[in-house]
Amino acid sequence: MKTQQPRRGPRRGGGRGHVAAPARVVALGLLLALALDWRFESRAQAYDPATTHAGLTQQAAAASLLHQVLALRLGRPLGLFEPVSLHAERLTPSERRLLLARLGALDPAGGYRPGDDGVAPALAFVVAGSVIAKMPPESVQHLFFDPSTGSGLKDSAGADGFFHSLRLIADAGGSVRQLATGTGFALEGEPSLKWLDSSDNDLGLPVFHQQLERALSHPDPAERSSALARALLALGGVLTVLEDAGNPAQVRNDFRGSYLQGRTGSPFDRWSRFERGVADFYGMGGIPAPREIVRRPTLRAFFTDPDGQGLADRTQRRFFSDGTVPADGIIDTETTGADVVREARQSLTYGLPIFSHLDLRESGVRRYVTVVEGKEPPRKILAYERVPGRIRFFLDGRVYADSARVLLPEIAGYAAGLIDHLLRGEVKLAREGDSVRATLVDPVGSIRGGTLRLLSEDASGRRSEIAAFPADRGAPESVSVVVPAGSRRIAAVLRGWDAAGPVVAGGELVLPPPPRR
């Protein structure tokens, strides 16, 4: 008895070299890429931004403390439903180019597309940010994270990456120069955790922190509103990166197996049955609420942590992706189930999930490997079927359905927890006679760096600094300043670091109007 590894179509493993792309071969390559399209079959696994990400982010935001933070801490009484204006004329040319075209392309039915005047509820900006984080769709290249290696997408084996780039050029007009210099999408990208901090990411963490600080401190009310809109968009962008850590393909370095196997006729019509099934079944409005809000000590720990409870950790070890299922095994009359299991496990790129039993008695009957987690109903993680001469492993609709049922509320719970984590810093403001007292509240300890600034807002809405307390050696826990005459509102902000990383603490206090005549 022996099992052998049969030759397979495009799977993971093999060479990972990036194919050089001299421009002179581009035209020929394009023809070849189209001609060789038979290589790809229909399979892929990713979350649809317009429905799945939008729904996940909406559920996460509604379950988080964002509403309270907006209503009580940031002076936006209607919270998630507060109209916020993104003033196009206040954006830099680069921001306008990057943002407005993407926002204008969003489906109005989702409720997250700002109006032509740039106005939308606060929640709409968060959800819009999570959708445009995947526009253009090729930006998914930076949304992979393998928690076992810390690396991003690196799945450009053989000529696949090259051919994919060529198809994209034909489809979307990417440049030959991009292809030649490797800046086009050739199945490689930054790790998503690094992308979060990248200066190339206009919806990343630095933008979130910078714009949140600006939303509190800028003198001009229109600038503050635009900054808040930008901060909320960036918050949505950050959430999408985390939500993709709940996608098996994206934590198992599996682009070719999950995304490039699709074919429904046209070489440009490739979509995932999993993605489409989840998107069509759940839509945006059917995404389940989180069962619990997940608390983690740092942003990184939401993705990966030595305790194994990061979302990427949990997803990688509990779910297969299309391209990381066990290799098919050749079987003969002497092959036992244990032999097949052993060989299948040895063929795995990732050691988990494991299974210990297969039923090979009947040929042509589809069976499933199932797992039980806690009190949840059994979940199918892998389909297999004995066919003449071999056993075939794959994922099918029932596996996808069970995966989505378990993953979606879990992802929403991590996303809700991340919102609360990012908004952990607060400056509580209280009136004390003619003064106002500012007290820093941060659940992970004291904040260092930056300057605690207190600002007064006049009747016209303009803010000016009335006090500043450097926090290089740690911010003061509590300070008191005299309120200038005519102040309508006091704001406080500190952008610094605490034990969990960068943080913006802020707060606003509405002052009662002048005494009546």
Place this chain on the structure above:
Amino acid sequence: MVERAPFPARPDSVRPADLLGPYDGKVVDADSERPIAGALVAASWAFERGIGVIGPLAAEELVTQTGPDGRYSIPRLGRLPTGLSTRVRRFTVIIYRHGYVGWRSDRRFPGRQVRRDFSQQGNLVRLERWQAGYAHALHLLFLGGSARVREVAAWEAQQAGLDLEAESTERAGQAGGAVAGVLGGGVGGVGMSGRLPVALLDITPLLTDDEIRGVTGYVGTFDDGKLADLPTTEFYDSRHFKAKDRPENYDVGLRVWRLGPAAAEVQYQKLQRDLPRSSSTDEIGDASFRARAGQIEGLVFLVRERGVVVSLTCGTNQCTDPAQVLTIGKLVESRLSDLAAPSVPTPTPLSDPLDETLPDRLKDAE
């Protein structure tokens, strides 16, 4: 490429619709089956592109209203974006009329179940009247829509904010405070159903016929009822003291919004902005203004601590002296503490869409 529509061409057909249209239908009241005129109809097409990974490319929206017979008509989509991987991915209709539950062609409210009775042509939309126990937050999240839809549904935003505030407060209490729970263990029970167990606001104790007569000297009688412009909710109630056998300028109206401090401030400012000939007087409450429309004198005041806005209107033949309006207002203000305490909604988990039958596309895919 044009995707296969998930709905039929006609109600009595299994033939898939043409996503590009045209579309038509009729909107009626679910109870009376009478046509509803003037309902907003927002139709949109979503286009996507991408190879393997797919994302939004563009969208097209058309907004119209139902005619006097409740009918709407949406012409066939003429313009399509170009691109080798470009596809028409979705078509969605949203219908909204004040006082009714919003209607979407893809999902139902409040349970969020998949809608299966939408058709391209001959579509019959039965709008259900809004019920007091529904949550505006969940309704707005369900409704979606463009700026035009948000505009007509804007009146729900304040109450939606309060729904979430109550929800957040409940959860913060469980978590030990707004931020103290951040590093704690997991917190369960998140999400809300569309319907909340609530007690409606009742402002009956605030003002009586005799008190009005005592202030104005009016000797006639009143028919007591509610003003018809807004339904009573947990946040709003009204009283209409209609002078019997007398014209409108003998009537007294009282409206009270109990919204919480932040939203009350917003409501007060909105009224000040919207009501005709408003001028600040700050004679009652924390802030107040007067307004006037024809022979109706209005007094609006804000009580911040209670998060309450009161609007009192009095016909000039009833309140012959503006000071009488103020006196009645002060009576009302002194009784605000008599209002029953607001109820706190209890969050319950949203229904799990997987309770529904799995779609063939997902279940049968390999």
